[in-house]
Amino acid sequence: MARPEVMPLGGSQRERVRARLRSEHTVCRACGGVDLVIGDALFLGFVFHSEPTDAYMIGLTCANPSCPARYTGIRLRAREFLDR
């Protein structure tokens, strides 16, 4: 059963996230791996009071099977990955 709060990303949105990861040289914080699989997006702006109203969390999963903490994420604003 899909969690309604979690939004799947389209191809172009995924590309923008990937470009962002590349430009920031984002690596897995647990193992240093560079192969991060881009997952879904969670809108943070409404439910979490500390977040800007257009904030999202994008799920990232480290592709290294021996990584001690494979699940991670990156916080982006709507304009940084959503289609205009």
Added chain:
Amino acid sequence: MDVYGFPAWLRVEHWINALFITLMVRSGIEILATHPKLYGRDDSRPGSEWARFTRKTMPKDKLYDTLDEEESYSPIISLPGHRNLGMGRHWHFFVAIGWVLAGVTYVALLFATGQWRRYIPTSWGILPQAWHDLLTYLSFRLPPHLPGEPFDALQKLAYALVIFVLAPVAILSGLAQSPAVDARFPWFLRLWGGRQRVRSLHFFVLLAFLAFTAVHLLMLAVWGWGRENSLMIFGHGDAPVGGLWVSLVIIAAIIGVNIAVTVWSLRRPRMVQRVLGAVVMALRRALLRPATSHQHYPKAAVAAQHRVNGKPPDSDTYKIMAVHDFAPWRLTVGGLVENPVVLTLEDLRALNTRQSQCVLHHCIQGWSSVGEWTGLPLRDLLDLVRPLPEARYICFLTMQDNGRDEPSAPGEGHFYEIIDLELAHHPQTLLAYEMNGEPLPIEHGAPLRLRLENQLGFKMAKWIHDIEFLSDYRLVGDGMGGWREDNVHFDMEVGI
């Protein structure tokens, strides 16, 4: 000649009652302040209130919860004031016990002594007489007393209504707001038209007592304050000057008691919680704990929007868990058990029992909502972990850090609540991972929350990540049985 007189027991009851009513009204207003809105429907949908006693407006672009909607009233009108629901509840229930005992004694004595005749009319002829009396009052004259009786017909009817209708309605409409009573006897709640209608009615009872008191005092002044008080203090009307002065002393004493308990509650809330709680909790455990929830609301009753009390964990760890649909989340179950376990959400879902229940949620603040909850009955988790013989309590630790997540709640630290093991065996005690047929939403406690259908909402910990079996609840936190008990002086046993 008045054949009934004012016997000593009646006079004592009158003044005790006067004190109790002031405490009940003020603590009732404190309880109203925590959710100063009244509804006609049980979903308490925001904006659907028919009355509001607050000017606060809520944001549209951010989640707000019912703690943000709370009002802080002055101690002049509420006991103890300054947003102290926990203290207000302790006083309301403690005094209610005394008030009911005094009331039962009073009514028993009325019937034992034949004094009931002073209030209960024995002929329909009283109605035209009362109407005539009303017209007499409205023309600023005083009607005659009934022959051989202390009152005129209108007075007699007014007292009969207050004693034999208003007071029982006050008690029963209070009981009908108990989650334990409503869970065990859903028909009783339906009798009153639902949870929010009976809450509204309870408010009208408050207004009726205020109106009665105002008219009562006015009439005393009209008939002669000194003489009337002489009757109620000395049992005869022959000492109006003494009646005047002693009545002022008694009124000062009633105000003095109100001030004393207000100051005590504001300065030493923990002591009030312990002292009053000992009485109130013992009675609740005895009377309300046996009430087992047998609720099966139709799915059509499910609220489109279920209010929330408490905000979700505002941490990166939690947000990353959520975006991965809680795949990284683990539930640790340990403490005094034979078989401690660590479970994933998948493990929980795969356990062979899965139970759904469509039930009425009662918030301690007074709002309600109907929802359908699905998950693992807690008794099945007990079967899996096998509590040791010395385990008597279960502590639910959550990912919510109140200092960080809940600006509207005073106090710091991670939210937790403790229940006793017996409650875990109730058939509708559930660890819910779904709500209304979908994964449990973040604001309602994702990925796992507790459902206790004969208790108030705050006991049903949300965002649970750890369950510990304990021998004594006093070992945790400030030792009062939960975060709300520790920090805002709520009571641990909340069947009402």
